[in-house]
Amino acid sequence: MPKCKSSCSIRLKSFVDEFGNNVFSTDGTVLYCKVCEIKVGSERRFTVEQHLKTAKHIRTADRQKQTQSQQLISNVVGKKSSFYMDKCRAFLGANIPFHKVNNKIFPKYTGKEIPEESTLRKNYLTDCYEETIKKIRNDVVGKKIFVSIDETTDCEGRYVANVIIGILDKNTPVFDQSMFLLWPEGIRHDDVLLFVTDAAPYMIKAANSLKALYSKMVHVTCLAHAHHRIAETIRGKFNNVDGLVSNVKKVFLKAPSRLEIFKTEASGIPLPPVPIITRWGTWLEAAFYYSDNFTTIQNVF
Numbered sequence: 001m002p003k004c005k006s007s008c009s010i011r012l013k014s015f016v017d018e019f020g021n022n023v024f025s026t027d028g029t030v031l032y033c034k035v036c037e038i039k040v041g042s043e044r045r046f047t048v049e050q051h052l053k054t055a056k057h058i059r060t061a062d063r064q065k066q067t068q069s070q071q072l073i074s075n076v077v078g079k080k081s082s083f084y085m086d087k088c089r090a091f092l093g094a095n096i097p098f099h100k101v102n103n104k105i106f107p108k109y110t111g112k113e114i115p116e117e118s119t120l121r122k123n124y125l126t127d128c129y130e131e132t133i134k135k136i137r138n139d140v141v142g143k144k145i146f147v148s149i150d151e152t153t154d155c156e157g158r159y160v161a162n163v164i165i166g167i168l169d170k171n172t173p174v175f176d177q178s179m180f181l182l183w184p185e186g187i188r189h190d191d192v193l194l195f196v197t198d199a200a201p202y203m204i205k206a207a208n209s210l211k212a213l214y215s216k217m218v219h220v221t222c223l224a225h226a227h228h229r230i231a232e233t234i235r236g237k238f239n240n241v242d243g244l245v246s247n248v249k250k251v252f253l254k255a256p257s258r259l260e261i262f263k264t265e266a267s268g269i270p271l272p273p274v275p276i277i278t279r280w281g282t283w284l285e286a287a288f289y290y291s292d293n294f295t296t297i298q299n300v301f
Contacts, residue, residue, distance in 0.1 A: 084115045088124040144168040198225040265300045
């Protein structure tokens with residue numbers, strides 16, 4: 001009998017070692033499933049494996065894994081590293097992409113574990129954003145502000161609206177404040193000879209008001225801005241050409257195979273230009289390109 005009891009204990013312990021002590025436990029006589037909280041038949045290895053494949057065991061094990069994962073996330077969020085936070089602030093402040101954090105040289109000089117890009121993005125980026133917004137809110141409390149909004153496009157051609165706000169101080173106008181940075185001992189009004197802006201009506205009005213203080217200043221509106229307005233007017237008059245430019249741009253967008261076909265079929269001409277509406281004159285350049293190469297492009301398509 002003692003020999004039989006000893007062999008049974010060894011067999012049960014081998015099951016615990018094989019499948020993990022987080023799944024099974026034993027007191028030497030009974031095999032106990034920690035996941036399902038029940039006794040498991042252990043006469044044969046096949047019986048143990050069958051229990052692991054039951055729907056109840058799998059469902060309970062998955063539920064426990066999800067709970068552990070949520071607890072781990074909660075612990076990470078609750079105990080954030082000040083070093084990681086400072087690193088996130090530094091990268092954002094210097095406009096450095098997060099994937100640069102994977103550079104292997106950082107640990108050599110910091111002597112600390114460097115976070116992964118996903119760690120900064122998921123756990124620290126939002127905090128930096130909230131921190132910045134809170135600072136802006138505190139700075140503008142009870143003060144008059146100005147808002148400047150302009151549209152542009154990012155590197156992937158998506159439209160982006162840039163919004164800038166600032167505090168207006170009646171005692172120190174923006175123009176005079178800028179000049180005071182140059183001449184802190186006193187603004188030299190007669191040394192300001194040229195003021196260049198776009199042709200917006202409010203800028204013309206502002207320049208006329210400033211001339212009362214800067215008597216020798218000449219206001220010049222930006223010629224490039226006027227050219228852009230002309231280009232936009234021309235684009236609005238030729239809807240068919242605009243459609244051609246837009247559709248060809250879509251055809252080749254993120255399509256390397258189509259680009260290869262174009263290079264093969266029309267090797268004598270460069271690739272179609274990619275006009276960006278906010279880049280002055282690019283649409284006109286594209287229109288001239290299609291005018292010169294329309295027949296060739298038509299044959300390719």
